[in-house]
Amino acid sequence: MAVFTSVSLQDLTPWISSFSLGQVHSIKGISSGIENSNFFVRTDKGEYVLTLFEKLTAEELPFYLNLMQHLAQRGIKVAAPVPDRDGRILHFLCGKPASLVTKLEGDWQPEPKPVHCAEVGDMMAKMHLAGRDYPLEQPNLRGIDWWRKTAPLVQDYLPVEASLFLQNEMRFQEEFADSDLYWKLFRGPVHADLFRNNVMFNGDKLSGFFDFYFAGCDTWLFDVAVAINDWCIDLETGELDDTRVRAFLDAYHAVRPFTLDECAAWKAILRGAALRFWLSRLYDYYLPREAEMLTPHDPRHFERILRLRVNKPAPELIA
Ligand SMILES: Nc1ncnc2c1ncn2[C@@H]1O[C@H](COP(=O)(O)OP(=O)(O)O)[C@@H](O)[C@H]1O
Ligand SMILES: N[C@@H](CCOP(=O)(O)O)C(=O)O
Numbered sequence: 001m002a003v004f005t006s007v008s009l010q011d012l013t014p015w016i017s018s019f020s021l022g023q024v025h026s027i028k029g030i031s032s033g034i035e036n037s038n039f040f041v042r043t044d045k046g047e048y049v050l051t052l053f054e055k056l057t058a059e060e061l062p063f064y065l066n067l068m069q070h071l072a073q074r075g076i077k078v079a080a081p082v083p084d085r086d087g088r089i090l091h092f093l094c095g096k097p098a099s100l101v102t103k104l105e106g107d108w109q110p111e112p113k114p115v116h117c118a119e120v121g122d123m124m125a126k127m128h129l130a131g132r133d134y135p136l137e138q139p140n141l142r143g144i145d146w147w148r149k150t151a152p153l154v155q156d157y158l159p160v161e162a163s164l165f166l167q168n169e170m171r172f173q174e175e176f177a178d179s180d181l182y183w184k185l186f187r188g189p190v191h192a193d194l195f196r197n198n199v200m201f202n203g204d205k206l207s208g209f210f211d212f213y214f215a216g217c218d219t220w221l222f223d224v225a226v227a228i229n230d231w232c233i234d235l236e237t238g239e240l241d242d243t244r245v246r247a248f249l250d251a252y253h254a255v256r257p258f259t260l261d262e263c264a265a266w267k268a269i270l271r272g273a274a275l276r277f278w279l280s281r282l283y284d285y286y287l288p289r290e291a292e293m294l295t296p297h298d299p300r301h302f303e304r305i306l307r308l309r310v311n312k313p314a315p316e317l318i319a
Contacts, residue, residue, distance in 0.1 A: 003029035005037045005052050005094050012041065012050075015093050018084040019100065021045045035213065037096070040103065047103040048082060049210075052096040056213060061097055063138045064212045065089050067131070067189055068101070074130040077123055079104055079210040104210060106202035114247035117231050119206040120199055121248035124191075124227060125255035127209070128220045131189040140192055140216035144177050144272075147279055154282040162303065169275055169306065176268045182219075184261045190223035191215050195230040221262050224252060225273035229305055238305035245315045258319050266317040271309045278302035 009027055016024045022044025030038040030049075037052040053061060065081050069089060072080030079101040081089035091098045109116050139145070151170050155163045176182055191198070193214040200207040232244035252258075281299035288296065 003031070003037045003039070004054050005096055007037070007039060007050070007052065007094055011094055015091070015098075016041075016043060018086075018091075019043075019082060020085055021048075021082070041100065048100050049079065049103050050093075050098065050100050052093060052098050054096065056097065058090060058092075058097045061090050061099070063136050064215055065099055066136055067134055067215055068212050070134050071127055071130050072102075076127045076130050077104075077206060077208040078127070078212070079208055101210070102208075104200035104208040106200045106207050108197045108199060109201045110196060112196060112231050112244065113204075114244050115204050116201060116206075117244045117248040118251035119201070119204070120194070120227060120231060121224075121251035122255055123206055123209065124194065124223060125252040128186075128188060128190070128223065129256055134189050138216050140190070140214075140218035140222070142192065142214060142276055142280060143216065143218055144173060147173065147275065150279045150283050154279065154286055157282070157286045165307070166278075169271065169310070172268070173272050173275060176265075176272070181261055181265055182268075185219040185221055185265055186259070186262070187219045188217060189215060190218045190220060192218060192223060192226060194223065194227045219265075219269065220256075221258075221265060221269045222273060224249075225266075225270045226276070229270065229273050229277075229302075229309075233305065235301075238301065238308050240308075240315060242315050249315075249317060253318070258317050260319045263317045263319050267309070267314050270314050271306060274302050274306035274309050278306050 006029075007027060009024065012024050012027050025042045027050070028040045030040060036054050039050040041048045041050045066089070068078050069081050071078045082100045082102065083089050084091070089099060147170065151166055155166050158166065191209060191212060191214070193211065194209060198211040199209055228240070228245060228248060232241050232248055233239060234241060278299055281297045281302055284296040285299050
């Protein structure tokens with residue numbers, strides 16, 4: 001599933017001639033994506049990933065593509081857009097905006113161990129620091145403004161108790177976003193969706209982050225919380241695994257030490273990160289876009305996680 005637009009070798013050959021990549025040998029659709037049409041492309045110079053953007057427009061893409069390029073140029077392991085001979089990284093192919101990026105070695109890690117969590121924590125901290133001089137600005141488009149618009153659209157589909165829980169949590173996050181503490185947190189470009197399936201590993205070595213198309217400017221801690229809520233949990237229960245949490249946080253902290261303000265904000269941000277994905281999954285589940293062909297992710301997974309983050313103490317963040 002999920003090559004929405006087909007691209008043939010005949011389509012690709014004239015297109016690739018604007019790059020310094022020699023002849024194209026093969027193109028193979030990647031079945032696992034859900035947003036875009038992705039292909040592995042082999043040329044004289046090696047293997048690449050071609051993406052045709054099915055929803056994002058050419059006006060929306062520069063923030064993401066330039067961020068990936070900016071990070072790659074600063075030594076962060078990410079899928080790097082390949083420029084054509086004129087230095088352009090955003091193109092059109094088969095009527096869709098398109099980009100070619102480096103192919104990351106290996107595969108994603110479905111059952112991460114502490115060693116993988118440490119790799120991600122270390123590289124995420126380096127990525128946050130490298131993003132400090134990124135000149136483009138875009139808010140996290142799945143941030144609190146979006147939560148505010150989306151919660152009323154989905155709450156009536158929920159049983160009464162869950163609907164009240166959602167409304168209470170929204171109130172809590174609104175108050176937190178108005179607090180002095182929130183505005184004292186470090187912020188900058190963040191990935192904002194760094195789940196297990198968006199990081200490649202070659203054995204136990206991280207080979208790179210990809211799928212930056214939810215990136216935006218938000219608190220660095222939000223990025224950490226999104227990742228912890230996926231990398232360091234038992235997928236059945238949503239419970240945090242202290243050993244993996246420690247491995248992630250210690251590796252991050254060794255590169256970019258957490259501040260006292262971040263320690264104070266940690267629990268609220270962990271809750272916000274769970275709420276963000278509960279809301280997006282509820283939205284995709286109850287209000288699927290027209291002609292949506294894919295099975296939506298289960299929203300109850302993030303409802304469970306959010307309830308746990310509200311009701312149980314989180315492992316501490318140490319400055
Ligand atoms: N730069 C890359 N290097 C290697 N594989 C990649 C790269 N980008 C995407 N892929 C492969 O394509 C799949 C789908 O990519 P993804 O970005 O998740 O698609 P979508 O945005 O459509 O959800 C990934 O699971 C991965 O196997
Ligand atoms: N990580 C999100 C869904 C975003 O999809 P992706 O496959 O493009 O990362 C979730 O799990 O709800």
